Amino acid sequence: MAKTMLDRLRRTRERVIARVRQVNQTTETDVLAAGRHVQRVVEVAHRHIARLREVLAGPVGNEDSDLGRAIRSQSEHVRQHTSSVGKVVAEHASQVAAVAESVRSITAAARDIERLNAAARVLSINARIEASRSSGSAVFSTIASEMQQLSKAIAGANKTVYDLAATMEKTVPQLLRHSQHLAQVVEGYAHEARDRIEAVDRRVAELRSEVGNVLADSDNALAEVVSESHAALSKMQFQDVCAQSLLQIDGWIADVSHQLAADFGVRGDIPPVAHTTVGNDDVEVNRREAGEVMLF
Amino acid sequence: MKKILVIDDSPTVRQQVGLALSQAGYQVIEAVDGLDAIGKVDATVAMLICDVNMPRMNGLEMLEKLRTDARWKTLPVVMLTTEGQPGLIERAKKAGAKGWIIKPFKAELLVAAVQRLTA
Numbered sequence: 001m002a003k004t005m006l007d008r009l010r011r012t013r014e015r016v017i018a019r020v021r022q023v024n025q026t027t028e029t030d031v032l033a034a035g036r037h038v039q040r041v042v043e044v045a046h047r048h049i050a051r052l053r054e055v056l057a058g059p060v061g062n063e064d065s066d067l068g069r070a071i072r073s074q075s076e077h078v079r080q081h082t083s084s085v086g087k088v089v090a091e092h093a094s095q096v097a098a099v100a101e102s103v104r105s106i107t108a109a110a111r112d113i114e115r116l117n118a119a120a121r122v123l124s125i126n127a128r129i130e131a132s133r134s135s136g137s138a139v140f141s142t143i144a145s146e147m148q149q150l151s152k153a154i155a156g157a158n159k160t161v162y163d164l165a166a167t168m169e170k171t172v173p174q175l176l177r178h179s180q181h182l183a184q185v186v187e188g189y190a191h192e193a194r195d196r197i198e199a200v201d202r203r204v205a206e207l208r209s210e211v212g213n214v215l216a217d218s219d220n221a222l223a224e225v226v227s228e229s230h231a232a233l234s235k236m237q238f239q240d241v242c243a244q245s246l247l248q249i250d251g252w253i254a255d256v257s258h259q260l261a262a263d264f265g266v267r268g269d270i271p272p273v274a275h276t277t278v279g280n281d282d283v284e285v286n287r288r289e290a291g292e293v294m295l296f
Numbered sequence: 297m298k299k300i301l302v303i304d305d306s307p308t309v310r311q312q313v314g315l316a317l318s319q320a321g322y323q324v325i326e327a328v329d330g331l332d333a334i335g336k337v338d339a340t341v342a343m344l345i346c347d348v349n350m351p352r353m354n355g356l357e358m359l360e361k362l363r364t365d366a367r368w369k370t371l372p373v374v375m376l377t378t379e380g381q382p383g384l385i386e387r388a389k390k391a392g393a394k395g396w397i398i399k400p401f402k403a404e405l406l407v408a409a410v411q412r413l414t415a
Contacts, residue, residue: 028308035311042319226319230403233312237400240306244349244378244399277349278356279381291402293374293409294385295395 002260006268009257013250017274020246027239034236038229045225049218056211071204075197082190089186093179100176103168110161117154124148234291247275298414299323299340303333303355304347304376309399313345313376316403317410330358337368342414345406348377348384356384359391372413376401 058065124147131140251273261268300322302313314324325341327333330353333344344362348355355375362368374395375388385396394413397406 028306031308032311035308035315039315039318042315227404229319230316230407233316233403234400236312237309240309241378241400243306275349276351276354277379278354279379279384291397291400291405293395293397293405295409295412296389296393 002264002266003268006257006260006266006270009253009260010269010271013253013257013271016246016250016253020243020250020274024239024243024246027242031236031239035233038232038236042225042229045222049222052218053215056214068204071200075200078193078197082186082193086183086186086190089179089183093176093183096172096176096179099168100172103165103172106161107165107169110158110165113154113158113161117151117158120147120151120154124151244275247273248277250274251277297321297323298342299325300410300414301325301327301333301337301341301344303327303330303344303350303358305329305350306347309347309376312403313401313406316407320407320411322410329353330355330361333358334361337362337371339367341371343410344371344373345376345410346373348375348379348388356387356391359388359393363392374409374413376406 124144127140127144127147131137131144134140254270254273257268257270261270300317302310302317302324303326304310304313305328310326310328314326317324325336327336329350330346332352333346334353337344346355346358353361355377359373359375362371362373369392372394373392374397375393376397376399377384378399380398388396395409397409
C-alpha cells in the first residue's frame with residue numbers, strides 16, 4: 001500500500017517535472033524573444049534620438065556649429081560694413097558743406113576785391129584830373145594810365161573768380177543735396193540691414209530654442225521608453241518565478257514521499273529534487289514587496 | 297564602463313538583469329552558477345549580482361568562497377533570489393553580501409542599487 005503510494009507520488013513528480021521542463025522551455029524561449037524585442041526597441045529609440053541630436057544640434061542647435069558661425073560672421077561683416085560706409089558718407093557730406101562755406105568766402109572776397117578796384121578806379125580818375133590840371137603832367141598821366149590798366153586786369157580776374165564762384169554756388173548745393181540723399185540712403189540701408197540681422201538672430205534663437213525643446217522631448221521620450229522597458233523586464237520574470245514555484249512543489253512532494261517511507265518503514269524509489277534549494281523552510285514571500293532592495 | 301557579473305542559472309533572469317544594466321550604461325558578463333562565477337571574476341569586475349539556488353555551487357557558497365580570497369574581500373555582491381528566509385539573508389549578510397533582492401526584481405530599483413554600490 002505504502003509502496004504503491006510512493007510509486008504514484010514518484011510518477012506524479014515525474015509528470016510535474018516533465019511538464020515544468022516543457023512549459024519552462026517554451027515560455028523561456030518566448031520570454032527571451034520578448035527580452036530581445038524590448039532591447040531592440042530601446043536600441044532603435046537610442047539610435048534615432050542620437051541621430052536626431054546629431055542632425056538638429058549640429059547645424060542650428062549648437063552655437064559653435066558651421067551655420068551658427070557663418071551667420072554670426074555674416075551679421076558682423078554687414079554691421080561693420082554699413083557702419084564704415086555711413087561714416088565715409090557723413091565725412092563726405094561734411095566736406096561738401098565745408099566747400100560750400102569756402103565758396104561763400106570766395107564770393108565775399110571777390111566783392112571786397114571789387115570794392116577795392118572801384119577805389120583804384122577813383123584814384124585813376126583823380127590821377128587823370130591831376131594830369132589835366134598840371135597841363136598834362138607826364139607823371140600823373142602815366143599813373144592814371146597804369147592804374148586804369150591794373151583796374152581792368154583786376155576786374156577781368158575778379159569776373160573770372162565771380163563766374164567760378166557762381167558756378168560753384170550752383171553746383172555745390174546740388175552736390176550737398178546728393179551727399180545728404182546718399183547719407184539718407186546709406187542710413188536707411190543700415191537700418192534695414194540691422195533689422196534683417198536682428199530678424200535672423202531672433203529666428204536663429206527661436207530655432208535653437210525649438211531644437212532644445214525637441215531634444216528635451218526626445219530625451220524624455222527615451223527615458224519613458226527605458227522606463228517602460230524596465231517595467232516590461234520586471235513583468236517578464238513571471239516565467240522564472242513560476243518555474244521556481246513549480247520546482248518547489250516537486251520538493252514538497254519529495255518531502256512527503258520521504259515522510260511516508262519513514263512512517264511506513266518502506267524503502268521507496270524517491271528521486272532527488274529537480275532543483276535543490278539552500279533553505280528548506282517554506283517562507284511565503286509577500287510578492288508585493290518583492291523587488292525591494294535590502295542594502296546592508 | 298563598469299563591468300557587472302550576473303550569476304544565475306536562469307537564462308531569462310540573466311537576460312533581464314543584463315538588459316536593465318546595459319541600458320543604464322554597464323557592461324554585463326554572465327555566469328551560470330557559482331563555480332562558473334569563481335572562474336570569471338577578475339579585477340575588472342566592479343560588482344556581482346548573484347542568485348542563491350543554483351546547481352553545482354549555490355550563491356551563498358560562492359560568496360563564502362569568494363571572501364576567502366583577499367582580492368575579493370570588499371567586492372560588492374548583491375543576492376538576487378526568490379528566497380526570503382531570514383536565516384539565509386543573515387547568512388549572506390555575515391558572508392559580506394551588500395544587499396538582498398527578492399525576485400521578481402524591479403529593474404529601476406536594481407539599477408539604482410548597482411549605481412549606489414559601484415559609485
